Amino acid sequence: MKLCRCVAVPALIAAFIAGCAGMPGPDYRAIVAAPDRTDADRANDARRRPEQLLAFAGVRPGMKVLDLGAGGGYSTELLARAVGSQGAVYGQDTKTPLAQARARFDERMKTPAMKNTVRVLRDYDDPVPPEAREFDLVTFFFTYHDTPAMGVDRAKMNRRIFESLKSGGFYVIADHAAKAGTGVSASKTLHRIEEAVLRREVEAAGFRFVAEADFLRNPADPREERVFALKIPVDNFVLKFVKP
Numbered sequence: 001m002k003l004c005r006c007v008a009v010p011a012l013i014a015a016f017i018a019g020c021a022g023m024p025g026p027d028y029r030a031i032v033a034a035p036d037r038t039d040a041d042r043a044n045d046a047r048r049r050p051e052q053l054l055a056f057a058g059v060r061p062g063m064k065v066l067d068l069g070a071g072g073g074y075s076t077e078l079l080a081r082a083v084g085s086q087g088a089v090y091g092q093d094t095k096t097p098l099a100q101a102r103a104r105f106d107e108r109m110k111t112p113a114m115k116n117t118v119r120v121l122r123d124y125d126d127p128v129p130p131e132a133r134e135f136d137l138v139t140f141f142f143t144y145h146d147t148p149a150m151g152v153d154r155a156k157m158n159r160r161i162f163e164s165l166k167s168g169g170f171y172v173i174a175d176h177a178a179k180a181g182t183g184v185s186a187s188k189t190l191h192r193i194e195e196a197v198l199r200r201e202v203e204a205a206g207f208r209f210v211a212e213a214d215f216l217r218n219p220a221d222p223r224e225e226r227v228f229a230l231k232i233p234v235d236n237f238v239l240k241f242v243k244p
Helices: 028-032 039-048 050-057 074-083 099-108 154-164 195-204
Strands: 004-006 064-068 088-093 117-121 135-141 165-176 208-213 236-242
Touching: 028 050, 028 074, 039 050, 039 074, 050 074, 050 135, 050 165, 050 208, 050 236, 064 074, 064 154, 074 088, 074 099, 074 117, 074 135, 088 099, 135 154, 154 165, 154 195, 165 195, 195 208, 195 236
Parallel strands: 064 088, 064 135, 088 117, 135 165
Antiparallel strands: 004 208, 165 236, 208 236
């Protein structure tokens, strides 16, 4: 299955688009197969396809990454493994995260895999710690759709993310697709968001769209059911933006 579709960007930026530029990168397969990962995380791999997601995001050793909506830390840990000891990952969640997710993340922080990780508890309106700047990559996996129901000022949120990135830095978002024309109305009921609306919100902050991936798409999903109740794989979009 095709990994991604790229749009025209300046050559210097395009050279860094993982999965499209053909550049050698970390051994993502080995990262996912690490023997010290938990059984629960391995069970999540089937639906999250982390090897392809890491490759599409272009995670490299030494990067500084902000992982928004970190939840229990599944993606945060994978990013921390990929950037290695010379890199750093900031795992963000709201000031009052769900108790179960907070407990899982706190437990992860005790493991060697998270040595290069910083825990961040800040609301989405202003998710970036003031002392943390010049990120190479910001990720937002399967949580952006929650922000409308939470009353988040998404324009402010995306501006802060834009400001926190280096020029040429990337913003990668994966989320559950809603039907065309529904906008953000399914945020709370179905835990979905319309892809076109999300893209417009991000581009309004100054980002340029770079690429989309189809490895998590499922055209058979009618996009009318709550994602947690669906009996087939959810139709998920994965988008990549760059700060010019």
